[in-house]
Structure formats: structure tokens, C-alpha cells
Amino acid sequence: xxxxxxxxxxxxxxxxxxxxxxxxxxxxxxxxxxxxxxxxxxxxxxxxxxxxxxxxxxxxxxxxxxxxxxxxxxxxxxxxxxxxxxxxxxxxxxxxxxxxxxxxxxxxxxxxxxxxxxxxxxxxxxxxxxxxxxxxxxxxxxxxxxxxxxxxxxxxxxxxxxxxxxxxxxxxxxxxxxxxxxxxxxxxxxxxxxxxxxxxxxxxxxxxxxxxxxxxxxxxxxxxxxxxxxxxxxxxxxxxxxxxxxxxxxxxxxxxxxxxxxxxxxxxxxxxxxxxxxxxxxxxxxxxxxxxxxxxxxxxxxxxxxxxxxxxxxxxxxxxxxxxxxxxxxxxxxxxxxxxxxxxxxxxxxxxxxxxxxxxxxxxxxxxxxxxxxxxxxxxxxxxxxxxxxxxxxxxxxxxxxxxxxxxxxxxxxxxxxxxxxxxxxxxxxxxxxxxxxxxxxxxxxxxxxxxxxxxxxxxxx
Numbered sequence: 001x002x003x004x005x006x007x008x009x010x011x012x013x014x015x016x017x018x019x020x021x022x023x024x025x026x027x028x029x030x031x032x033x034x035x036x037x038x039x040x041x042x043x044x045x046x047x048x049x050x051x052x053x054x055x056x057x058x059x060x061x062x063x064x065x066x067x068x069x070x071x072x073x074x075x076x077x078x079x080x081x082x083x084x085x086x087x088x089x090x091x092x093x094x095x096x097x098x099x100x101x102x103x104x105x106x107x108x109x110x111x112x113x114x115x116x117x118x119x120x121x122x123x124x125x126x127x128x129x130x131x132x133x134x135x136x137x138x139x140x141x142x143x144x145x146x147x148x149x150x151x152x153x154x155x156x157x158x159x160x161x162x163x164x165x166x167x168x169x170x171x172x173x174x175x176x177x178x179x180x181x182x183x184x185x186x187x188x189x190x191x192x193x194x195x196x197x198x199x200x201x202x203x204x205x206x207x208x209x210x211x212x213x214x215x216x217x218x219x220x221x222x223x224x225x226x227x228x229x230x231x232x233x234x235x236x237x238x239x240x241x242x243x244x245x246x247x248x249x250x251x252x253x254x255x256x257x258x259x260x261x262x263x264x265x266x267x268x269x270x271x272x273x274x275x276x277x278x279x280x281x282x283x284x285x286x287x288x289x290x291x292x293x294x295x296x297x298x299x300x301x302x303x304x305x306x307x308x309x310x311x312x313x314x315x316x317x318x319x320x321x322x323x324x325x326x327x328x329x330x331x332x333x334x335x336x337x338x339x340x341x342x343x344x345x346x347x348x349x350x351x352x353x354x355x356x357x358x359x360x361x362x363x364x365x366x367x368x369x370x371x372x373x374x375x376x377x378x379x380x381x382x383x384x385x386x387x388x389x390x391x392x393x394x395x396x397x398x399x400x401x402x403x404x405x406x407x408x409x410x411x412x413x414x415x416x417x418x419x420x421x422x423x424x425x426x427x428x429x430x431x432x433x434x435x436x437x438x439x440x441x442x443x444x445x446x447x448x449x450x451x452x453x454x455x456x457x458x459x460x461x462x
Contacts, residue, residue: 004030004077006322007092007105009084009264012040013308014300015111016067018315018322023075025323030103031071032082032094034444038068040113041133042308044140053143056167058160060203060308061140067312085442087267090295093454095446100454107295107322110265110283111315114258114301117280117361118414119153120368123227124254125376132161132255145170149251150236152176152225154359158255159207166214174247175211176238178256178362180221187358197351219245223364227252256361260302263413266439268296274432277356278305279366280417281436289318297322305356306349313345366421374422375415377408385419389426396420396437409445412437 006022008015011033019029031038039046043064054062071078079096086093090108094101116131123129132151138144145168151158154177162172187194194201211218219240228235228246235248259280262272271284271292282304289297299318300311320338323329329337368374370383380403385393388402396412396419399405405419406412412419416437424434 001102001104002030002077003104004028005106005326005328006030006109006319007090007103007107008032008109008111009092010040010111010113010300010302011035011038011071011078011080012042012111012113012300012311013064013067014113014302014311014315014318015040015109016071016315017312018109018111018299018319019076019078020067020070020073021316021319022323023073025319026075026328027319027323027326028075028077030077030079030105032079032084032092032103034081034083036080038071038078038080039064041137042113043068044137046140049140053139056164057140058164064308083444083446084264085444085446087264087441087443089268089293093441095450098450100446100450102454106326107297109289109297109299109315109318109322110268110291110302111298111300111311112261112264112302113311114305115261115413116254117256117259118374118418119254119256119365120372120374120382120418121225121227121254121365122369122372123229123233123252125373126227126229126233127231128229128233128250129227129252129254132157132253133258135253136161136164139164139168146251146253148173148249149253150174150176150247150249151253151255152178152222152236152238153255153257154178154362155255155257156204156207156355156359157258159204159211161253161255162216163207163210163214166211166216171214171216172253173249174217174219174236176222176225176236176240176247177218177220178222178225178365179359183360184358187354190354190357193350193352194354196347197349200351200355223362225364256365257359258301258305259417260304261413262302262436263411263439263443265291265298265302266436267441267443268293270296270298272436274430275304277353279361280305281431287317288321289314290321306352309348310345310352313341313348317341317345366418367425368418374418375403375405375408377410377415378404378406380405380415382418382422385422386426389423393423394427395423395435397435399423400437406437411439411443 005027082096299314
């Protein structure tokens with residue numbers, strides 16, 4: 001058993017910022033992350049990126065190098081390649097290099113970030129179809145760019161990925177967006193806040209201008225989207241501007257925004273609330289990130305989508321509160337150190353309501369057709385969930401018994417919101433009333449050999 005003042009799960013911007021802030025205040029920190037190198041998805045491999053790839057990915061990406069370098073501190077223990085499979089209070093079990101270990105902290109910070117929202121539509125399980133985030137991982141980690149690709153969905157990440165592909169010399173064949181002019185008009189009531197976060201607006205307009213100069217075709221308000229192909233993706237068919245379009249392609253990159261990764265917070269039984277604005281569940285936390293379990297904090301996109309800058313600021317604030325909890329910092333000193341952070345956080349968050357309203361998930365994806373797969377692991381279709389509802393299935397946990405949805409290797413990560421949404425609509429109730437999967441260990445697969453090793457460790461101590 002390894003012990004530390006603070007255990008942090010996740011080495012993205014929130015976890016990295018929190019680790020250094022806590023260490024600077026005298027706390028011992030143990031930081032676990034599944035990836036072989038720190039940075040999370042947003043700053044993946046930033047510490048070793050070459051100049052050409054850095055130019056393609058942009059300044060927002062390379063800025064993360066400073067957070068990774070800040071891990072070099074005597075009070076920080078970084079455990080890369082560590083997969084947490086069990087959580088209990090502030091104690092967790094993990095596997096690393098084929099061995100099982102356990103950690104206990106006086107406080108636990110969950111900084112597991114976000115997942116791309118599932119985008120179930122006809123043909124989305126064909127080979128050649130992946131998420132826009134996966135395409136970014138290929139580019140960041142290996143310098144690989146998908147060829148003859150179409151970008152589909154909604155959200156600012158589409159513009160960034162398209163621009164990065166353009167800079168790499170392999171521009172997308174088309175950018176097909178589900179949001180329309182009505183969504184933009186509805187978002188104008190949040191324009192005041194967006195102007196406070198003007199840097200984000202300028203950045204987005206710059207990306208759109210770059211794509212226009214690069215000649216990337218852009219379609220908005222797309223409906224009836226389907227991916228065609230027998231053994232792999234061959235074309236994208238959709239309706240936009242009153243016409244049916246078909247774009248032949250080899251790769252389809254889907255993106256429908258991101259949602260908090262709540263597997264760890266759910267496994268701990270933390271209270272969660274439905275966010276109508278972001279169309280997802282978020283852990284119930286106070287301003288410092290303290291959850292419904294007093295010794296557990298959540299920071300970053302795992303506590304509500306805000307982006308990398310917001311995540312880093314939230315991680316620092318959570319670390320200051322944890323240091324105060326543990327007697328390393330006086331409340332007055334905490335408030336003084338947090339003053340500038342709160343101001344920056346307010347400014348960075350100001351644009352979020354505008355973005356959430358301007359780029360909503362499409363109705364077709366939230367309410368897919370009966371023959372569309374929603375649970376890829378167990379091959380459960382939307383019609384199966386609706387049939388289960390007619391037979392008396394009230395929530396996602398019952399849906400496991402009715403359909404096996406959520407019982408595959410991903411443990412509901414990629415079908416949870418879809419199943420909740422389908423059942424909510426079928427019963428005419430809110431997602432909060434319908435609920436979500438009950439997450440049990442193991443959070444990630446663990447071998448019998450690894451568990452046997454843990455038992456041997458315990459026997460040797462006895």
C-alpha cells in the first residue's frame with residue numbers, strides 16, 4: 001500500500017496543475033494516469049513533439065508542455081501506464097506493468113477529463129469510421145493523418161481538426177455540420193458572455209477563415225446522415241440546403257461534442273445531476289470541486305465541460321482547498337492565492353453558454369432510428385431499448401437485464417447517455433429521473449493473474 005496526502009487520477013491539464021500546486025504547498029502527491037506520458041488527451045505527447053508537428057497542432061497544444069515539465073518536483077510521484085480498476089473512498093486499486101498495486105490518499109482528486117459524446121447513426125460501426133478525437137490522437141502520437149476523410153457532427157473541435165489536417169497537407173473532403181442558423185440565432189442571447197471570452201471567438205473565426213482559404217467545403221444544418229458501405233465506409237450521404245448530397249470517402253470522422261467521463265465518480269457513488277445545457281450528467285461539486293463525498297474532489301472536464309484552460313484553473317483551485325483541508329494552508333492565504341484564479345476562471349467560462357447553445361447535439365443522434373446500434377459492445381439497437389421500455393424497463397440498470405446494453409468491455413462509457421435518453425423519452429420523464437448505469441469494479445479489465453498477485457501481496461503481509 002502506497003500512501004500520499006493527495007492521490008490524483010488523471011494527468012491531463014486539471015491533474016497536472018493540481019499536482020504541482022499541491023506539491024508547492026508541501027503536500028505529497030501521487031499522480032496516476034493510463035497513458036505512458038503525461039498530458040492527457042489534449043496535450044498527448046506534447047513533451048516530445050517535433051517542430052513540424054507542433055506547427056500543425058498549434059500554440060494551444062504546445063502550451064501544455066509547461067504543465068508536463070512542472071511534474072519535475074520531489075514531492076510528486078508520477079505513475080504512467082497505471083490503470084485504476086477499483087475505487088473505494090480515497091483508496092484505489094490499479095494495475096501497472098502487469099502488477100496490481102493499491103494507493104491511499106488523505107484526499108482524492110478525480111481528473112479523468114471527458115469522452116466524446118457517442119454519435120449513433122446508420123453505418124457508424126463500419127471500419128473506416130472513428131471519432132475526430134481519435135484522429136487527433138493519431139496526429140499527436142504518430143503524425144498520421146487520415147486520408148480522404150469527411151468530418152461530421154457539431155462543435156468547435158471539428159474546425160480545429162479540419163484546420164490541422166489542412167496544415168498537414170491532407171485537408172478533409174468536406175465539413176458536414178448538424179447545427180444550423182437557428183442554433184446560432186438562439187445562442188446570441190449569450191453573446192455578452194461570449195464577448196467576455198473574446199479570445200475564444202477570435203480563435204474560432206480564425207479557424208473558419210483558414211478553412212475557407214483552404215477550400216474545404218462546408219455544409220450546415222445537415223440531416224438524414226448515413227454512412228454507406230458494405231465492408232467499410234465508402235461514402236457519406238446527408239441532406240443539407242434542401243438537397244441530398246453524397247461524398248465518396250475512405251474515412252468518416254465523427255464528433256458531437258464532449259461529455260464528462262463519470263465512470264470513476266459514479267463508481268464512488270458520488271451524487272450527479274443532469275445538465276440540460278450540456279445534455280449530460282455532471283458530478284455535484286462545490287466551487288472548489290469538493291464532491292458529495294467530503295474527501296473526494298473532481299476537477300476539469302470531468303466536472304463539466306470547460307476546456308483545457310478552465311481545467312487547469314479548476315485543478316489549481318481544488319489543490320488550494322485540499323491544502324487548506326490538510327492544514328498546509330490557512331484559509332486567508334488560500335483566498336489570497338485563489339483571487340486571480342477565480343477572476344481568470346470566470347473569464348474563461350464566459351463563452352461556454354454560447355458554445356453549448358450554438359453547437360447542440362442533433363435530435364437525430366439523441367433519438368436514433370430503431371435499427372441503429374447504440375451499444376456497440378453487445379450489438380444492442382435503439383429499437384431494442386424502446387422495446388424493453390414497453391416491457392417495463394424503467395432505467396439503464398434494468399436495461400442490462402433486458403438487453404445486455406452496458407455490459408460489454410466499455411462498461412457503458414459509449415452507450416450510457418444514449419440508453420438514458422431513449423428510456424427518458426419512452427417514459428416521458430427527465431434523464432435525472434431515469435438515471436444512469438451503476439458502475440461497479442473493475443472499471444477497466446483486470447486479469448486473474450493480476451488479482452492473484454494482489455492476493456499474494458496481502459498474504460505476505462499477514
